[in-house]
Amino acid sequence: MFISLEGIDGSGKSTQARLLAEALRGAGHDVVLTREPGGAPGAEEIRRLLVEGDPDRWSAETEILLFTAARRDHLERTIRPNLAAGKIVITDRFADSTRVYQGATRGDLRGLVDGIHALAIGMEPDLTLILDMDPEAALARGLARRSGEDRFEDFGLPFQKALRDGFHALADQFPGRCRLIDAGRAPEAIAADVLAAVQAALP
Template identity: 45%
Template sequence: MRGRFISLEGGEGVGKSTQLRALADALRSRGLEVVETREPGGSPGAEAIRSLLLGGAEDRWGPRAEALLFAAARADHVDKTIRPAVERGAWVLCDRFLDSSLAYQGGAGGLGIAAVLEINRFGIADYLPDRTLLLLHPQGSERARKRDAGESDRIGSRPAAYHQAVDAAFRSIAADEAGRVRPIDASGTPEAVTERLMAAIEDLL
C-alpha cells in the first residue's frame, strides 16, 4: 500500500519542527511507519547543498542561484528519500517543501511564484505532497528572534518586511490550492495545535 507525503509549511517561528515531531508520534501510535525529514536537506546530496544555502553572508547567492540550489536539493531529496519511503508504504513528514521556495524566493524574493514553480516542476517531476499543513502564528517572527538570539541563518535573519511578504505569499498559495494546502492556527498549546493537524489529515488515514 502506498504511504502518504505530508509537508509542514509556514514562516519563521510558527512551530513546524516541534509539531512535526508531535505529529510523527501521533501517527506512530496508530501503527504507521513514519519518516521525518526536512528541507533543505533530507538526503546526503541535499544536506551538502543545505550548508551552502544557509551559511555565509547574506549576499553569498543571488535570488536565481538561491532558487536553483533549493530546486536541486529538492530533486535529490525526492529521488533518494521521499519517493522510496512513500512507495514502500511509509508516511513521510517533511519540514518545508516546494511551497517554501514559492513563498520565499518566488514571493518575497521577487522572482515570481510561476518562475520558481517551473524550475521545481522539472526537478521533482510534479511530485507534490498529499497534504500541506500551513502553520500560521501572529507572533511567529518574534518567537523566532527570541529562539535564535541573534544566531539566525542567512535567510531567517532577513528584515521584517521580507518575512511579512513570505507570510502573504503563503496565504496566497493556500487560497489558490485549497484542496492540498490547509491553513492551521498555530497559536495555543502545542497539544491543541497537534490536534488541529491530525484533524486536517484524518481523511488520509
Template identity: 45%
Template structure:
C-alpha cells in the same frame, strides 16, 4: 498500505519542527511507519547544499542562484528519501517543501512563481505533497518565537528584514486560497498539543 506525503510549511518561528515531531509520534502510535525529514536537506546531497544555502553573508547568493540550489537539493531529497519511503507505504513528514521555495524565492524575492514551478517540474517531475499544512501566527508572536529559538544568531535567510518575512507569510495565505484541497492553514497559537490536534483534524480524511 498507501504511503502519504505531508509537508509542514510556515514562516520563521511558526513551530514546524515541534509539530512535525509531535505529529510523527501520534502517527506511529497508530501503527504507521513515519519518516521525518526537512528541506533544504533530508539526503546526503541535499544536506551539503543546505550548508551552502544557510551559511555565509546575506548576499552570498542571488535570488536566482538560491532558487536553483533549492531545486537541486529537492531533486536529490525526493529521489533518495521521499519517494522510496512512500513506495514502501510510509508516511513522509517534511519540514518544508516546494511551497517554501515559492514563498521565499518568488513571493518575497521577486522571481516569477511560474519559474519556480518550472524548476520543480524539471527537477522533481512536479511531485506535490498529498497535503500541505501551513502553520500561521501573528507577526509579533512569530518574531518572539524565532528570537527565543535563535537569540540574536539567525541563518542568512531567517535573519532577513521584517518586510521579507511578511511577504513570505502572505504568500502562504495566497497559495492556500488558490489550492484549498491541498494546502490548509492551521492556527499555530495555543499549547503545542492543541495545535497538533488541529493538524490531525486536517488529516482525518487521509488517515487509515
C-alpha cells in the same frame, strides 16, 4: 501519503512535524520524518550553503537552483523510496517554501520556480499544513533559537510579513491540499488540529 508542513520562520513546523510523526506512529503507521533543505546526505550539504551566512550571499535565482538541487536529492533518496515502501512521509518544508520565499517575496520569480519544479521535481504533497501565526512573534521565536541557521530571519520583519501573505495566497490557490492551521496557540492545541487534518485525509 506524503505530508508537508509549511509556514514562516519560527512558526513551529519542526515541533509539529515531530509531534505528528509520534502520534501517527502511536496509531500504528510506519512514518518517515524528514526536512528541507536536507533530508538526504547531499541535500544536507547544500542546506548549509542556504541557511547560513550573510542574507545577500545568494541571489534569489541562485537560491532557486540550490533548493531545487537539494530537493531532487531528497526526492530520489528519501521521499520516493519510502512512499514506494508504503510509508507515510512527513517533511518540514517542500516546494511551497520555494514558491513563497524565492518566487513571491524576492522578486517576481514564481514562473521560474514553477517551471524548474515541473521539470526537476514533478510532484506535490498529498496534504500541506500551513502553520499560520503573527510574523513578529514568529520572528522573535526564530531568532531566540540562535541556531546559526538564521539567514532568512535576518532579512527582517517586512520579509516575514511578505512570507505570511505568500502562504495565505498559496492556500487560496491550492485549497484541495492546503490547510491553514492557527499556530499562535499552545503546541498541544496546534498538534490536535494537525492530527485531525491528517486523519481526515488518510486513505
